[in-house]
Amino acid sequence: TRLETLTRGAAHLSPDGKQMLATIANKMTAGLDKTMAQVYQVPGAGNILGNSINTLRQQLAALSSLQ
16 A cells, blocks of 8 residues: 555656656565565465565556656
């Protein structure tokens, strides 16, 4: 929910603000990708958390592509 709110609010940022937020989101994504890969290695975790992880990745991708 917080990422959705942040994404909606990002529309009101200046171009520099959007670029800064995109840079932060890219850095977050890099760190989270490693953690998410580890989660998928736990038997059954992908089945339980897969939808949440995919949603998080989509939201971070939206923030990463701000211009």
